[in-house]
Amino acid sequence: MFLKLNEIGDKIAIAASGGKDSTVLAHIMKLLNERYLNRKIFFHWLLQRYDYGLDLFLLSIDEGISGYRDDSLETVKRNQLEYQLPLKILSYKDLYDWSMDDIVKEIGRKNNCTFCGVFRRQALDRGAVMLGVDQIVTGHNADDIAETVLMNILRGDIARLQRCTFIKTKSEETIPRSKPFKYTYEKEIVMYAYFKKLDYFSTECIYSPNAYRGHARVFLKDLEAIRPSTILDIIHSGEAFETSAESNPTNVTVPGVCNRCGYMSSRDLCKACLLLEGLNRGLPKLGIGNTEKLRKKHLDEKEKSIGEYSSSKRTPGNPFIQNFNDLKLGSDLKKPL
Amino acid sequence: MGLQKADLGEKNKVLIAYSGGPSSTLLLNLTQTFHESSSHKKFVDVEIINIDESSMDDRNIEVAKKISEVANKSNFNYTQLKLESILEGCSQEFKKHLLFDGENPNSTSLLASNEEVFKHYISSIQSKDSVQDSIKNIKLRLILQHAKDRNCGLIFFGDNSTRIACQSIAMASKGRGYSFPIDFSLSTSWYNGFVIIKPLKDILVKEIGIYNKLNNLDSFPFFDGLEKLFGNKVSIDKLTEDFIIGLDVEFPSTVSTIFKTITKATTSVNDTCLPCKNCLGPIKSNCDIWLASHSVTRLETITNPVEELEVRNIELCYIACLKSPTCFVSIWIIHFTVLEAIEVSALTEKEDDLLPDTEFSCRASIKERSSTLESSVPINVLVQLQKLLTLV
Structure with a gap:
């Protein structure tokens, strides 16, 4: 095993x-x-x-x-x-x-x-x-x-x-x-x-x-x-x-990535980004249940702002999370004593 | 309801499995209306079968009478079979063997009735789950046999979506997920070529109740009689039913969600699978390998060298039997002949190997049956064996 x-x-x-x-x-x-x-x-x-x-x-x-x-x-x-x-x-x-x-x-x-x-x-x-x-x-x-x-x-x-x-x-x-x-x-x-x-x-x-x-x-x-x-x-x-x-080998959905954070997602917006958006907007139930319409609606509204987003500009309170592709090997590992 | 013309075939005879419950009452009513109102009959004829469970509980005698009254009012041929009729055609010697309690061979009467034998067999089973599974399998076998005798190509069952939702969770809990596409499809021709159709599978039990009430359709719930044997001990089926119904109260879409999920579930089951000798369902290949790799049941508990030798002999016979066309019969013969030779406890450890041609969930059910080997073997399998032996 x-x-x-x-x-x-x-x-x-x-x-x-x-x-x-x-x-x-x-x-x-x-x-x-x-x-x-x-x-x-x-x-x-x-x-x-x-x-x-x-x-x-x-x-x-x-x-x-x-x-x-x-x-x-x-x-x-x-x-x-x-x-x-x-x-x-x-x-x-x-x-x-x-x-x-x-x-x-x-x-x-x-x-x-x-x-x-x-x-x-x-x-x-x-x-x-x-x-x-x-x-x-x-x-x-x-x-x-x-x-x-x-x-x-x-x-x-x-x-x-x-x-x-x-x-x-x-x-x-x-x-x-x-x-x-x-x-x-x-x-x-x-x-x-x-x-x-x-x-x-x-x-x-x-x-x-x-x-x-x-x-x-x-x-x-x-x-x-x-x-x-x-x-x-x-x-x-x-x-x-x-x-x-x-x-059914012909019915294979190719997983894509989230347009916002770069994380694996079968849709344009990943679940985490949708939930986070709901929290940041004061609508915490936004991402719960059937979210297909919400995802599309939300993507349209935020399309422009996503284009402007850069991980280097991230500041506390920024509703966007760091892009997955920008992650690098961390240097803050806590080494054993 | 999504039923294709091909499912019904060309001018078939229909057999309705009528239990007297709300769903089958509605099924009978709708089939009658559909058949009689149509100028171009879809079916050659319609017949009704009811399995009388009086041998399980005396209160069912009255229920069986009422069911007969309702069924006879319809213009269809009606047959009522008792559960113990599974034993019809079996020799007295065989029945005596079933009655033998393992202690006093003279205690068994020479002319035992089918009901006596059946009751004895049921009372020797130690698990409520196993009794329920046995009854279910016996009923299915009786219905299929009757369909064959009466030349009915279509069999209608009154399973509704609530029942299917509960059954699916219970069956998944018993390890029977593999046969979901057959067990819960709208129509299946898996069972010896008979097309089993569940026309009410999309309807909730609540909806059926309301329809029956509005149309004054009386139903007669039967008693399983298991409280006498097991008291208030809960079975997997009952526990699941209570759980799903309770959850549906708190989360109202539970039943429909489960129903939709399990009807979408796909497995590798296909027509080439072997049928289980106990439940007639499909057997998943490589179950033995899976079990062996995830269980620690071994024969190490045997300490007596004589017993060890006997077990090895069985294994050798078993391997030889697998190559024989009548291996199933042979294996069960071995199953009986070794009874006196070795301790039952040692044999039960090896039951997985001694139960070839049985489906995964049936093995667990059979294991739970009894500490004595005779009653651990399903009666429907025994009867089949006895009939085969008679033919030989």
């Missing part, structure tokens, strides 16, 4: 939230990488094929949730010291001029997870570009994947339903992401963290109890109580669904 997901000598960013999954992931990645790297030194001729030689980084996103993320980031920082891995922290505030606390004040407790999820996904990709990594690994476990399959059916997201079970993303447009714990039950990860006495942060996000995902989570746990193999069964179901490209 480890070798299938990673190429020898890859630069890998571990998405670290400080929670159990990412902590165990960082621990295992570090452990396996060093175990086989050290063996190579002593048994070079015998174990050459096991030489992972991965260059590992920790990548954290600070959503700006006081009382939750600030504490979990402290855990990440402690793990950084223990594992001696470089750490990069990107905050929503720096990237988008909005923290999640600010967003929740605007939008309320409902739908705030939409903002957080969209912004985090892009923030991770931005961080990965800044670190110059070849791949991002995330700590999604089997329970998360099963939950996502159910969620995608419940909310009618057929495109995501068909690709959410991929262990590694197939798009060539963005930095590949993989989920090494795809078939690992959440309880196994917790047990591993417990027995290895790993330092992790176990508090639930203070804004998540109102999320739609919570319904799917409760349902999944009830299902598991009836049939313990349900989680893998759901993943099996999810894997059976084919993407439109697989079922």
